[in-house]
Each structure stands twice: as structure tokens, then as C-alpha cells.
Amino acid sequence: MTLHTKIAGAATGIALALSASVSQADVLFWSTQAKPVEEAQAMREQVLGAADQNVDYQPNDGGPWLTRLQAELQAGSGTIGLLGALHGDFSAMNPDDLVDLDELGLASASGTFNSLAKLGTDGMQYIPWMQASYIMAANKEALQYLPDGADIDALSYDELIAWAANVHEATGEPKFGFPAGPKGLKHRFFQGYLYPSYTNGVVRTFASDEAVVAWEKFRELWEHTNPASTNFSFLQEQLLSGDAWIVFDHTSRLAQAFNERPDDFVAFPAPAGPAGRGFMPVLAGVAIPRTAPDMDAAKSLVAHMLKPETQIATLRATNFFPVIDVELPADLPTSVQAAGAAVAKMSGSPDANPGLLPAGLGDKGGDFNRVFVDSFERIILARQDIRAVLDDQKGKLAAIMNETGAPCWAPDAPSEGACPVE
Missing domain, CATH: 3.40.190.10 (Periplasmic binding protein-like II)
Known part of the structure; x- marks a missing residue:
């Protein structure tokens, strides 16, 4: 059985000090989501293992997440390639610190979510990634x-x-x-x-x-x-x-x-x-900071996060629901299938x-x-x-x-x- 569902000075010292551990990765994914050990490991293996580049997934609490990001933005260069966070985290930022992602042609199935992701600008400042409700x-x-x-x-x-x-x-x-x-x-x-x-x-x-x-x-x-x-x-x-x-x-x-x-x-x-x-909606998105070291790799990772198979893998890893049109596999728990359909109908209404x-x-x-x-x-x-x-x-x-x-x-x-x- 399947269900269809519709289901985004000191500063330089900090940035440089934190860059050593990620020097071997193509993209540092700096996230406030999927922080529990089991979820983080599932993200690395099930969600990001199939990406086109190496990804260093590092989840953190909101405070450390923001501190490092601000340090890199202030320094004008950094190691963070991709940001994962809730809408509220992004809405508190200056949109000029994020890369306009319109050229990627990516969006959620919800026009409402896509409007939120523009953060009051004319372009997509983050791409909706996953949702709960x-x-x-x-x-x-x-x-x-x-x-x-x-x-x-x-x-x-x-x-x-x-x-x-x-x-x-x-x-x-x-x-x-x-x-x-x-x-x-x-x-x-x-x-x-x-x-x-x-x-x-x-x-x-x-x-x-x-x-x-x-x-x-x-x-x-x-x-x-x-x-x-x-x-x-x-x-x-x-x-x-x-x-x-x-x-x-x-x-x-x-x-x-x-x-x-x-x-x-x-x-x-x-x-x-x-x-x-x-x-x-508990809406999470992915964004690229203007200081990302490899824009092409970061954009490729954004595209990976919105693939149908990645959205399903994210659901399995985090219990957050997809934001795009996907077919939910029959082997998902009944509660996930039922709730996913309801969330999709609600957010897409x-x-x-x-x-x-x-x-x-x-x-x-x-x-x-x-x-x-x-x-x-x-x-x-x-x-x-x-x-x-x-x-x-x-x-x-x-x-x-x-x-x-x-x-x-x-x-x-x-x-x-x-x-x-x-």
C-alpha cells in the first residue's frame, strides 16, 4: 500500500580554529536539526551517504550553531558549506548573509512554505527541507x-x-x-x-x-x-x-x-x-551562507536534500515529513503514513x-x-x-x-x- 503525500580579530580566530576538523570533507553541513546521536548517525549514513560529495554533518544547539556562523560571516570567509535550521532561525538572520537560491529551481509543494523561505525578499533565501506538525x-x-x-x-x-x-x-x-x-x-x-x-x-x-x-x-x-x-x-x-x-x-x-x-x-x-x-508547521530548511567555501558543492547538496529518495530517507532518519511530492513506501509505520498524509493535505491546502x-x-x-x-x-x-x-x-x-x-x-x-x- 502506498500513499501519495505532499508532504526548507576574534572572529577569524574562531573560524580558523574550527576548520581543522572538517578539512577532509567537501561540504560542512552545519545544522540545528537531527541532534540526537541516533538521528545524526542516520543522517550521515542514510541521507547524506548517497550525496555526490563527502559531507561532514555536524548538528549543534542553537547557541553554538549561531556563534560559529556569525564568526565566519564577520570574518568574511569560512568553512560552513550548508546550513540546516528552523524557519525561525533563518528569519532572525540578515537575508544578505544567505545566498539567493532561485537559480536552483527548487521548491516545496507548499506555496505557503516557499513564500516563507523568501524571508521578505524576492528570492528563495532557504529551501524548505522537512516539516512536522x-x-x-x-x-x-x-x-x-x-x-x-x-x-x-x-x-x-x-x-x-x-x-x-x-x-x-x-x-x-x-x-x-x-x-x-x-x-x-x-x-x-x-x-x-x-x-x-x-x-x-x-x-x-x-x-x-x-x-x-x-x-x-x-x-x-x-x-x-x-x-x-x-x-x-x-x-x-x-x-x-x-x-x-x-x-x-x-x-x-x-x-x-x-x-x-x-x-x-x-x-x-x-x-x-x-x-x-x-x-x-515545524518547518526546517537548508541555506548557503555567503561565506561558503565551495558554492557549487553546496548547491549540489541542496539539490540532493530535495530528491524524493532523500526526502524519504530523511523521514526515516528524523520522523520529519517531506515537503515535496513523494510516494511514501508501504513499509513505513502506519502512524507515519497516516500523519504524513494529513500533514501534506494541511500544508498544501x-x-x-x-x-x-x-x-x-x-x-x-x-x-x-x-x-x-x-x-x-x-x-x-x-x-x-x-x-x-x-x-x-x-x-x-x-x-x-x-x-x-x-x-x-x-x-x-x-x-x-x-x-x-x-
Whole structure:
């Protein structure tokens, strides 16, 4: 069985000191991704072993990754041939420090991803490389209760609410499951799904009239949500137990259900709102720094990373999904095939509206998330007035943005300096 899926002075001393270990490699691949030992080794053997040149794959944490890159850029020459990083890492860079890759004619299957990869310029500053995300899943028993005319691969929030209500009425139990537990990823739902779908923003639009509507809709959905969701953190458990029939969670937190009972569940994209189909891609890309020592070798490696067979090998090595049209092999785990198809449909949908991971917040990332968690607890659990809560939380969010100086990220409109809470 196969599935089709659509699935980017001192400085000189540092640069020279670090170059010795890679002198025998044609291309130094400097990455923030695939850092665990097993993944890094799989990258070297399964993904890069078939490249046309020798590749020295060196994954690092964000701090060391950026320190060395900046040292080489400042020195005006270096040893790094290819960069691998998340969109947020690249968006914090000066596009002039990256080589325009338009001449390669490479792109992902997602027009949205390709637009992001331009970093506000006219050309591709990085090439989308691999992606992960959060999706919806359901027990197939729930499918009979879909609203008339609803397409599970293109649901709206109103249809999702109606579906959950139908299941609730038919079974006598609220069977929507939400990761609202202590270790659940509920904040990512609000930041990457609900807010982009209704407000076309996250920070600027936090307390907007559209945000009030978004919370009203989520309050409607909560009426059909298993109240024990405040203890749910990995929704694969509730799918398997039957405590929830329709759920939202990260692909990795749904895998067990699909692998244990592959015939019982279906994966599908997140729903859409008035501002599009909000979803949070964890998007990684590859780029070439302007100081790369061998541009031809680096460009050849970029092309290698986008080959269908390389994309499949990357999936096996990292559990990140392809960004181009590929045919997923039948021997992949059921969870990978199911999630991969859902992620591809979501990122490739014409109304896709990605809400990117927060960037530039430093050690304030937890405080940023807490604003959304506190809003959920006050609005949904304590049933406080939506407008009053948002107006109160708005000040806390603004303080975080001003303190960090973090500029806006998609889908918020770009900002000069700290992203404003309007």
C-alpha cells in the first residue's frame, strides 16, 4: 500500500580554529536539526551517504550553531558549506548573509512554505527541507456523525463543532479530546491553530474582536469536550481507551494509536476559520551562507536534500515529513503514513495559514505560553468574560514582547522592533 503525500580579530580566530576538523570533507553541513546521536548517525549514513560529495554533518544547539556562523560571516570567509535550521532561525538572520537560491529551481509543494523561505525578499533565501506538525485524528466510529456535506480533509470549525455535537448526542457522552493536561500542548493549539484561523495573527490580534469570536467558538466546542481533558496530555491514550473519539495533538503523540490499531483511526487536517486553515508547521530548511567555501558543492547538496529518495530517507532518519511530492513506501509505520498524509493535505491546502513557532523570545518563551494557558483557564474553565480576560492578559503579553524586543512572526504582519499587541 502506498500513499501519495505532499508532504526548507576574534572572529577569524574562531573560524580558523574550527576548520581543522572538517578539512577532509567537501561540504560542512552545519545544522540545528537531527541532534540526537541516533538521528545524526542516520543522517550521515542514510541521507547524506548517497550525496555526490563527502559531507561532514555536524548538528549543534542553537547557541553554538549561531556563534560559529556569525564568526565566519564577520570574518568574511569560512568553512560552513550548508546550513540546516528552523524557519525561525533563518528569519532572525540578515537575508544578505544567505545566498539567493532561485537559480536552483527548487521548491516545496507548499506555496505557503516557499513564500516563507523568501524571508521578505524576492528570492528563495532557504529551501524548505522537512516539516512536522499537529493534526486531528478520529475513531472511525465517529465518521457516521459527520455533518451533511462535510469533507473531513477540509473541515471548518463550525463543522467540527457540529460533528462533536452529533457524537455527543448519539453516544450520550462528550467525546472531543483536547490536550489540556499539565503536559499537554494546548498553548500550541491557540497560537498556531485557533488564532491564525480567526484573527490572521497571534500577537497583534491577541485582544481583537476576532479573537473574542475565536474564544466563543472554542467555548462552543468545549461543551462537547470530555471534561477529563484537563488531565489529557497524549491523546493517543484517549483514542485507544475510547474516552475520546475526535482529538487534536502533535503527530508524535498520536502515533501509538495508529500503530497499535491501524484500522480503527483516521488522521486529517486541522479545521479552517474565517482567516484560513491555521496550522503550526515545524518547518526546517537548508541555506548557503555567503561565506561558503565551495558554492557549487553546496548547491549540489541542496539539490540532493530535495530528491524524493532523500526526502524519504530523511523521514526515516528524523520522523520529519517531506515537503515535496513523494510516494511514501508501504513499509513505513502506519502512524507515519497516516500523519504524513494529513500533514501534506494541511500544508498544501489552498487556505493554509501557518502560525509559526514563537521566535526571539529567549527565556521568556514559557511566559509567552502562560499568557495563552491562563486565558484558556479563565475563559473556558472559569467561564470569565472573554473581553475582560483578553484586555487583562493583553498587558502581560505586551510586557513580554517589549522586554524581549521580538519582532512579529507569521501570520502577524512584520514589525520594526518588538511585535505590538494592538
